[in-house]
Amino acid sequence: MNKVVLIPDSFKGTLSSEMICNIMEINIKKFFPSCQVVSIPVADGGEGSVNCFLSALGGEKIYKTVKNPYFEDMQSFYGIISNGETAVIEMASCAGLPLVEDRKNPQKTTTYGVGQLILAAAESGCKKIIVGLGGSSTNDGGAGAATAVGVKFYDKYGKSFIPLGGTLKDVVSIDLSKRAKKIENIEIVTMCDIDNPMHGPKGAAYVFGPQKGADSYMVEELDKGLVNLCEVIKKDLGVDLKDVPGGGAAGAMGAGMIAFFNSKLQMGIETVLDTVNFDKTIEDADMVFTGEGKIDTQSLSGKVVIGVSKRAKKKNVPVTVIVGGADEDMEEAYDMGVTSIFTINRLPLDFQLSRLKSKENMDATMENILRLIKSINK
Structure with missing residues (x-):
């Protein structure tokens, strides 16, 4: 990969969007040292x-x-x-x-x-x-x-x-x-x-x-x-x-x-995408990574993941979504531009326990995704 754009929402109560961008970039550089990484941390208008x-x-x-x-x-x-x-x-x-x-x-x-x-x-x-x-x-x-x-x-x-x-x-x-x-x-x-x-x-x-x-x-x-x-x-x-x-x-x-x-x-998310000139930024990107704490039917109404995916779809740029959890039926998300969805939780744990391992789980998930991409690109 030559260029990747990172634009995740925060995982409420566990990881800020800046922390997620940092974890993602460290792993990308580990497998693709020369890859250009553009980080766009997102907030919903509230604190941060x-x-x-x-x-x-x-x-x-x-x-x-x-x-x-x-x-x-x-x-x-x-x-x-x-x-x-x-x-x-x-x-x-x-x-x-x-x-x-x-x-x-x-x-x-x-x-x-x-x-x-x-x-x-x-x-x-x-x-x-x-x-x-x-x-x-x-x-x-x-x-x-x-x-x-x-x-x-x-x-x-x-x-x-x-x-x-x-x-x-x-x-x-x-x-x-x-x-x-x-x-x-x-x-x-x-x-x-x-x-x-x-x-x-x-x-x-x-x-x-x-x-x-x-x-x-x-x-x-x-x-x-x-x-x-x-x-x-x-x-x-x-x-x-x-x-x-x-x-x-x-x-x-x-x-x-x-x-x-x-x-x-x-x-x-539309305000953020317009302000950072997202459409132009992703024109030469190989992948967009985005995510949120949970992707569900509410996400489809225009939250970060879908807002990003719709724009990326117009530019034919694949979108990898990393989330804490996902509803069972997300078929509509794929129609809106999402390429793939990965959840970071590796074991069936109650949220009060799994949230304490969010950083490690995010790190492991990114590493595994990038290992797969690296093997395919050989």
Whole structure:
């Protein structure tokens, strides 16, 4: 093999995408010392997304003091890539669930810091901003982030305020006229890998609220707030977000990114592939290695493995998929461009035990695959 492209997702709770790339490259070099290896670690928009883009493309991490989920000052960051033309922001860096520790309460948390990062990136001269959703502690519909860039929210008394999950029900009007001019002509792409709507039984509050600390009563109240915000957005901004897939992502931040930032929602892997110029990168590749913790029917809806395989298929480049586990019926995956699927677990063990051997199992699986390729290429 002369050129190989590595683009795995992480194995949640066991191996990061960077670790997987490293294991793969070491084994490839062992059997094919002169092979060019291109590593593109992938994150889904949540924690680690900035590091993955910087690892794949180079660039710089910029640190900025912004507000955390409880309006306390904290040091957060964003990444600058593509010669300073593109910024990458992960909302988890200042609105993430781990930041609230034992203070989980989506009625009181804010995305204000995310808006501060977006504004800072815009003021730095970027022409494009990629915002990764995921791992949030919030349920404010992106209203906090919008306020940070100048959007005004008014209550029934005509007083402006910063809406939280618990006060979205008090929003009666929205004014975009004071929104920072710096973000007007910037392309903003939001990485979003779920299709939940803004509100309702499958919306942000009902599906994700409990993991952020909401009890059943709070979930109902949060959903009422999102219903109200959705109606006011439609009335004042002329945007109907009720049934938009992904609107419920990250406490309805997906909907907020559309309404307040003129952003488009895009599958995370599609954003990554476009940003790293994947189609051109693989044109002369002999093999693409990808993978994820488990490949199943959910993977077929556009996660990393299938997103990669579909593009590789158009270039007639074979795709080897390495996973922790696989569903029995993956025939459709082969139709979408997957060449072969290998699972790393060598013995029937419970996940709590097998996860401790993930590094060794990944290493052994890669070695065996490469031994086979080497023998065929003789």
